[in-house]
Amino acid sequence: MGAVHACVALPHVQVHVVPTDTPMYLGLGGPFTMAEMSDGAQLAHVDGQVRAQIIDDAAEIATLGRRWTRIVGEALPRALSLDLIRKAALTWT
Known part of the structure; x- marks a missing residue:
């Protein structure tokens, strides 16, 4: 610990x-990590069963940000x- x-x-x-008794929610779509770099750039790491990817596209980062907000709402x-x-x-x- x-x-x-x-x-x-x-x-x-x-x-x-997120509690285990939470019904279907966006976090079940798979893990992702969001980061803001010291220069203000935002990146995300999205993990998948076939491949992982680094995302720097602003629209995709915004989508993940909205998903994070909804996931935290369930947590x-x-x-x-x-x-x-x-x-x-x-x-x-």
Whole structure:
């Protein structure tokens, strides 16, 4: 849990856990990571079963931003997400 806690404690990292009992939502379409670079450029990494891709197209970044907003709307607040992660880590062997 130490490494996870150190990472999620960083001010620029957001972790939100969507509860397992949440019905169909946009996050089920697959994982993605969004980043804003120091020069203001925005990038995304979209992972898939066949290939992963880096996206820098503004329209696609905007679409992922809207999806992120909707996913966070389904997720637990940050503090509850971190608490759930801590509790889960206690069960890991």
